[in-house]
Amino acid sequence: MIKILSTKQIRELDAYTIKHEPIPSIDLMERACCAFCSWFTAHFDTRFTVGIICGSGNNGGDGLGIARMLLEWDYTVKVWVIEGAGSESIDFKTNLLRLKDKVLIQSISEPYDKGLFTGCDILIDAMFGSGLTRPVEGVCANVIGCMNQADAIRVAVDIPSGLMADAPSSGEIVKADYTVSFQLPKLAFFMAENQAYVGEWHVVDIGLSKTGLEQFHTNTWLLTQKYVAGLVKPQHKFDHKGKRGHALLIAGSYGKMGAAVLASRAALRAGIGLLTTHIPANGYTIIQTTVPEAMASVDPSHECFSALPETELYTAVGIGPGLGKDKKTVQALAAALEKITAPLVLDADALNIISENRELLALLKPGTVLTPHPKEFERLAGVSKNDFEETDRQKAFSKEHKVVVVLKGAHTTITSPEGEMFINNTGNPAMATGGSGDVLTGILTALLAQGYAAIDAARLGVWLHGLAGDEARRKSGSRGLIASDFIDCLPAAFSGLR
Numbered sequence: 001m002i003k004i005l006s007t008k009q010i011r012e013l014d015a016y017t018i019k020h021e022p023i024p025s026i027d028l029m030e031r032a033c034c035a036f037c038s039w040f041t042a043h044f045d046t047r048f049t050v051g052i053i054c055g056s057g058n059n060g061g062d063g064l065g066i067a068r069m070l071l072e073w074d075y076t077v078k079v080w081v082i083e084g085a086g087s088e089s090i091d092f093k094t095n096l097l098r099l100k101d102k103v104l105i106q107s108i109s110e111p112y113d114k115g116l117f118t119g120c121d122i123l124i125d126a127m128f129g130s131g132l133t134r135p136v137e138g139v140c141a142n143v144i145g146c147m148n149q150a151d152a153i154r155v156a157v158d159i160p161s162g163l164m165a166d167a168p169s170s171g172e173i174v175k176a177d178y179t180v181s182f183q184l185p186k187l188a189f190f191m192a193e194n195q196a197y198v199g200e201w202h203v204v205d206i207g208l209s210k211t212g213l214e215q216f217h218t219n220t221w222l223l224t225q226k227y228v229a230g231l232v233k234p235q236h237k238f239d240h241k242g243k244r245g246h247a248l249l250i251a252g253s254y255g256k257m258g259a260a261v262l263a264s265r266a267a268l269r270a271g272i273g274l275l276t277t278h279i280p281a282n283g284y285t286i287i288q289t290t291v292p293e294a295m296a297s298v299d300p301s302h303e304c305f306s307a308l309p310e311t312e313l314y315t316a317v318g319i320g321p322g323l324g325k326d327k328k329t330v331q332a333l334a335a336a337l338e339k340i341t342a343p344l345v346l347d348a349d350a351l352n353i354i355s356e357n358r359e360l361l362a363l364l365k366p367g368t369v370l371t372p373h374p375k376e377f378e379r380l381a382g383v384s385k386n387d388f389e390e391t392d393r394q395k396a397f398s399k400e401h402k403v404v405v406v407l408k409g410a411h412t413t414i415t416s417p418e419g420e421m422f423i424n425n426t427g428n429p430a431m432a433t434g435g436s437g438d439v440l441t442g443i444l445t446a447l448l449a450q451g452y453a454a455i456d457a458a459r460l461g462v463w464l465h466g467l468a469g470d471e472a473r474r475k476s477g478s479r480g481l482i483a484s485d486f487i488d489c490l491p492a493a494f495s496g497l498r
Helices: 007-020 025-043 058-072 090-099 138-149 192-198 210-214 225-229 257-269 281-290 327-339 349-356 358-363 374-381 387-401 436-449 454-476 483-488 490-496
Strands: 049-054 076-082 105-108 122-126 153-157 178-182 200-204 220-222 246-250 274-279 295-298 316-319 344-346 404-407 413-415 421-423
Touching (some): 025 090, 049 058, 058 090, 058 122, 257 281, 316 327, 327 349, 327 358, 344 436, 413 454, 483 490
Parallel strands (some): 076 105, 122 153, 153 178, 274 295
Antiparallel strands (some): 404 413
């Protein structure tokens, strides 16, 4: 996994590298410029006219070093330096001297109109780095406005200027099409509210000390394929269905049997040995014909979940997809939370019922996995002013109730009872379709049934869910995918982890 560090920790890691490699800070800056230019030259050829806008700190020093290197690669380069953007750092001054005789450096000291960067095909933002602590004002804010209005591709060096790495942002912020981050991604990159500024982000290795990195504590991690692959339990020659778990899915109601079908099919594709799906009587024929591999448990009610079946046989239970909120269902869910001792996944209407009946929170067993989408989580934990506050609420909710929360989104986040957060990096916009969450519930229930710990099931399940969506998009394109497509791609997703 990749550590997500605070701005303060990143500065300390820079300092550790400089001290213990050892390497002069200007040479570390040179290394960062080289890494940026390697990415840049792989994406844009010399036909483009490149404008580089620099502040006076180390981010500006990066921009000046990048300008010098791109000139050596025969790019047409224009350089602007903003006066009054702060005190000039030592490395900025060094790179300014190295560049002075190679290109005209234009100074910006007063506001300009939107035509300031006319003639540039690409604008490289090197005004402010991750150390920014307040909204951008004055001439700098004007320059950002000019950049955002320019008809050019915008590439940010390390982080878009005006964007806070660890906190909510306001004021003028560069709307980058690409962000090239040094060594590690920033927490801000994973927030939906920042998508318009970050664009497509990439990380380049600048050789910061691995020994130093190990010494920094964090409770926020980005999942990686290598890590997740290590969670997968091996298959053995003499395995049989009884060794791979028997799950119970409680799902479906009148008009919502599709959710039960999707969750059931996903559970079976996620490698479970046996599956029983508990459905209202109206869904018996549906589940038997659409998911023949599953056994059916029929509720006394024709239309909804009203009575808990015997649960002692099952190694995991999933409740929620298509459940509805009938009064009988509320009572049955309360009985389920009280009686079930097996690992449990709660989704959809199971979460909505708990939100409307807060006393049920006290019945949640430690290690229960909750899979809300943002609105469902808002009902559970309260309204958040921004994504950073929502992240804090998610961690706090997991700690208070000793549960694993899987908050679904473009970068699904998983929080543990210990207060750690894991960020997923698989999946794509084509997965924003009805039933996608039901598929995830089926996968998680199956993994719990197979003996995975709750936090491992969440990390592996979320990664596989997104990877199956990526495989479906690769096969069929990004438009018109449905949840069933993700289920069909689950075997390929497992193979992709090897």
